[in-house]
Amino acid sequence: MKVICDRGALVESLTLVSGVVVSRTPKPVLTCVKLSAKDDALTLTATDTEVSIHLSTPRVEVSEAGEALIPADKLQQIVRESTDPTLTIATKDDQTQIVGQDSRFKLLGYPAGDFPDAPTFPDDADFEVSAADLHRLIAMTIFATARENSRYAINGVLLERHNKDLTVVATDGHRLAQAKGKCKSLQDADRSAIIPTKALNLLLRLFDDAEQTVKVKVNDSQVLFATDTAVLASNLVEGNFPPYKDVIPKDGDKKATIPTDIFISAVRRAGLLTNEESKGVRMSFSDGGLVITSRAPEMGEAEIKVALPEYTGDAIDVGFNPAYLLDALKVVDENQVHLDMKAGNKPGVLRTGPNFLYVVMPVNLQ
Amino acid sequence: MDQFFAAIAVLDDPSLRGKPVLVGGGGPRGVLSTASYEARQYGCRSAMPTAVALRLCPHAVLVKVPGARIRELSGKLFDILETVSPRVQPLSCDEAFIDATGSQRLLGPPEQIARSIKQQVRDELRLTASIGVAPNKFLAKLASDLEKPDGLTIVPRNTQDDPDAVARFLAPLPVGRMWGVGPSTEARLAGQKLRTFGDLQRCSIDQLRRATGGREHAEHLHRLCRGLDDRPVHGPREAKSVGHEQTFREDLNDPAHVRAVMLGQSEDVARRLRRKGHRARGVTVKIRFGDFQTITRSAVLDAPTDLTAELYRAATALFDKWADRQFRPVRLIGVSASPLTDAADEQPTLFPDPQREKQRQIEQALDTIKDRFGNRAAHRGQLPDKTQHRTYDPRNGYG
Numbered sequence: 001m002k003v004i005c006d007r008g009a010l011v012e013s014l015t016l017v018s019g020v021v022v023s024r025t026p027k028p029v030l031t032c033v034k035l036s037a038k039d040d041a042l043t044l045t046a047t048d049t050e051v052s053i054h055l056s057t058p059r060v061e062v063s064e065a066g067e068a069l070i071p072a073d074k075l076q077q078i079v080r081e082s083t084d085p086t087l088t089i090a091t092k093d094d095q096t097q098i099v100g101q102d103s104r105f106k107l108l109g110y111p112a113g114d115f116p117d118a119p120t121f122p123d124d125a126d127f128e129v130s131a132a133d134l135h136r137l138i139a140m141t142i143f144a145t146a147r148e149n150s151r152y153a154i155n156g157v158l159l160e161r162h163n164k165d166l167t168v169v170a171t172d173g174h175r176l177a178q179a180k181g182k183c184k185s186l187q188d189a190d191r192s193a194i195i196p197t198k199a200l201n202l203l204l205r206l207f208d209d210a211e212q213t214v215k216v217k218v219n220d221s222q223v224l225f226a227t228d229t230a231v232l233a234s235n236l237v238e239g240n241f242p243p244y245k246d247v248i249p250k251d252g253d254k255k256a257t258i259p260t261d262i263f264i265s266a267v268r269r270a271g272l273l274t275n276e277e278s279k280g281v282r283m284s285f286s287d288g289g290l291v292i293t294s295r296a297p298e299m300g301e302a303e304i305k306v307a308l309p310e311y312t313g314d315a316i317d318v319g320f321n322p323a324y325l326l327d328a329l330k331v332v333d334e335n336q337v338h339l340d341m342k343a344g345n346k347p348g349v350l351r352t353g354p355n356f357l358y359v360v361m362p363v364n365l366q
Numbered sequence: 367m368d369q370f371f372a373a374i375a376v377l378d379d380p381s382l383r384g385k386p387v388l389v390g391g392g393g394p395r396g397v398l399s400t401a402s403y404e405a406r407q408y409g410c411r412s413a414m415p416t417a418v419a420l421r422l423c424p425h426a427v428l429v430k431v432p433g434a435r436i437r438e439l440s441g442k443l444f445d446i447l448e449t450v451s452p453r454v455q456p457l458s459c460d461e462a463f464i465d466a467t468g469s470q471r472l473l474g475p476p477e478q479i480a481r482s483i484k485q486q487v488r489d490e491l492r493l494t495a496s497i498g499v500a501p502n503k504f505l506a507k508l509a510s511d512l513e514k515p516d517g518l519t520i521v522p523r524n525t526q527d528d529p530d531a532v533a534r535f536l537a538p539l540p541v542g543r544m545w546g547v548g549p550s551t552e553a554r555l556a557g558q559k560l561r562t563f564g565d566l567q568r569c570s571i572d573q574l575r576r577a578t579g580g581r582e583h584a585e586h587l588h589r590l591c592r593g594l595d596d597r598p599v600h601g602p603r604e605a606k607s608v609g610h611e612q613t614f615r616e617d618l619n620d621p622a623h624v625r626a627v628m629l630g631q632s633e634d635v636a637r638r639l640r641r642k643g644h645r646a647r648g649v650t651v652k653i654r655f656g657d658f659q660t661i662t663r664s665a666v667l668d669a670p671t672d673l674t675a676e677l678y679r680a681a682t683a684l685f686d687k688w689a690d691r692q693f694r695p696v697r698l699i700g701v702s703a704s705p706l707t708d709a710a711d712e713q714p715t716l717f718p719d720p721q722r723e724k725q726r727q728i729e730q731a732l733d734t735i736k737d738r739f740g741n742r743a744a745h746r747g748q749l750p751d752k753t754q755h756r757t758y759d760p761r762n763g764y765g
Contacts, residue, residue, distance in 0.1 A: 147668055150719075151721070172668060173715045359716065364711060
């Protein structure tokens with residue numbers, strides 16, 4: 001294999017694929033990136049056996065087709081530290097040379113055939129969605145995922161498709177985020193899949209060009225996303241997603257409308273006087289507006305007043321973890337949010353329009 | 367308390383009376399927790415390797431005092447102390463500061479209160495205590511050590527007629543008695559011919575600074591040699607973590623065996639959490655090897671827990687992650703839970719788990735059985751049967 005690469009483009013591509021590469025593994029080939037040169041394109045492949053990325057890097061000139069398997073971190077360091085506009089990468093057997101104007105590196109690699117097969121995107125995609133929409137759906141939910149699976153598979157985001165409707169849901173058991181969007185259906189089958197958080201974080205970085213269209217394929221054990229230049233494949237999280245529809249309250253009869261920016265500022269300020277022992281802020285809603293109070297033992301207290309454009313229902317006192325509220329408020333893209341509540345010990349629901357909904361459990365107030 | 371653990375051993379086995387008694391772990395790695403006064407004459411000290419102590423005093427009797435027995439007597443001791451004042455600050459299981467300022471109208475002058483505590487300890491525990499009565503914590507602790515065993519030392523008070531009473535009381539004492547003065551400071555002070563509290567009282571702060579090298583240290587000595595200390599007595603501190611660890615007689619080279627020990631530890635930790643109404647938000651596993659290298663691995667739990675199974679799962683996940691790659695024989699293993707939250711503060715969940723509630727009920731039932739019939743009355747089937755291990759019988763020594 002021999003290719004001449006634009007160094008800047010290669011740095012960018014390597015940064016993206018190396019997000020998959022694991023640094024500590026009993027299998028040394030997994031610390032590598034595979035380079036495949038063919039038909040005037042250089043494709044980088046990395047996998048941790050759960051998630052894999054193929055990415056073709058632009059602005060290359062292939063003078064000899066072939067493959068190489070070399071340690072990702074070293075290749076990345078060499079390419080990043082270089083100041084040359086272009087670098088030549090040439091492979092002979094398991095050795096790869098990276099040659100610049102004043103430099104020549106020889107890296108010991110592995111036979112390219114030792115690398116696990118990374119799935120390629122099939123011809124029959126299920127649906128297409130714009131990268132911008134996909135981004136929005138993921139960003140509005142991913143923060144609510146659990147770090148680990150419990151008895152439910154919640155260390156990931158649930159993706160459901162029904163015809164042209166996409167619903168994305170994430171929960172850690174204390175709050176639940178749901179975002180909706182549209183797709184272009186290519187196959188009729190309704191599908192649902194739980195996609196690991198790691199894969200989605202990579203996806204957010206990989207498909208950051210809002211103009212792109214992303215093809216999606218879900219099969220029994222995998223989900224694949226593809227654009228013209230990249231394929232991201234991931235194993236699905238095994239197990240059952242909790243019955244989330246059952247816990248979205250529909251009976252909240254105390255309804256507040258709150259300006260988003262003012263709400264963020266108020267919650268953040270009230271959160272200053274909370275600590276590990278008193279995580280919650282107390283929210284007192286009434287016709288007169290919202291008063292948020294907090295208290296940290298041995299530190300002090302805070303009180304923030306928020307005028308409400310709209311409030312219906314009886315007055316209510318409810319405690320929320322400010323971090324949970326802020327997580328959702330940060331991704332909201334509208335000027336106002338609606339908060340529906342039933343009682344101080346019942347979950348509240350935050351909404352913006354028909355496409356975003358966030359259920360949050362209250363905390364005990366002593 | 368005087369030689370608390372050794373005294374318990376003698377109490378439970380009167381034939382040990384008058385003999386040098388060592389309490390602590392046996393085997394090549396055991397360490398003494400207490401040496402009786404008879405054994406101390408041979409140079410045996412707490413925290414000394416048992417093997418060394420036995421070399422100093424070969425005819426000493428080595429015993430182990432069951433933790434349950436220590437907890438029982440310690441609990442009774444603190445029950446007595448708490449009748450004196452609500453402000454009891456434990457220093458260890460057998461040592462505490464008591465702020466009796468507000469108790470005098472009810473219980474009489476301090477000396478009378480101290481005598482009454484000693485009498486109750488003798489009547490109810492059949493053990494002796496040494497008490498120091500003083501205007502502050504530093505002096506009280508110092509005084510309690512002066513006339514052990516069964517001592518009662520009253521530090522005089524400074525009055526208008528005698529403003530130097532405390533200083534005069536302290537003057538003849540060696541500087542080594544001072545809190546914060548260890549062997550190296552003691553040697554450095556001795557180099558300046560400063561051997562007693564009285565010697566220090568005659569020094570200015572600057573002189574002390576030259577003698578010790580540090581301004582802060584000098585100020586500390588300057589105050590303490592006059593008996594000045596204004597730290598308040600505060601109640602028992604909230605536990606920040608709950609943990610159990612165990613050193614093995616021989617390094618364990620079977621991961622399955624280590625896991626079995628961790629199950630017992632998780633059970634103990636979870637039980638203590640439940641007893642205090644705490645939940646763990648994280649779990650730490652501590653692993654020490656034969657060469658004393660120690661590693662710890664921690665994880666944050668998604669949901670705070672006080673359940674054995676959940677603690678054990680998190681602890682073994684950490685252990686396995688390490689052991690799968692680089693297991694080597696383990697000298698010590700420990701499981702601890704931290705940080706802690708109150709069960710009442712727990713964030714309610716959207717998806718309550720009926721199984722988990724059932725599990726909690728089972729574990730609470732086990733707690734009740736153990737509280738009533740002892741730790742060995744019930745345990746998980748996977749645990750190695752502890753009754754096969756050597757046990758201490760009050761009448762026959764080791765089984």
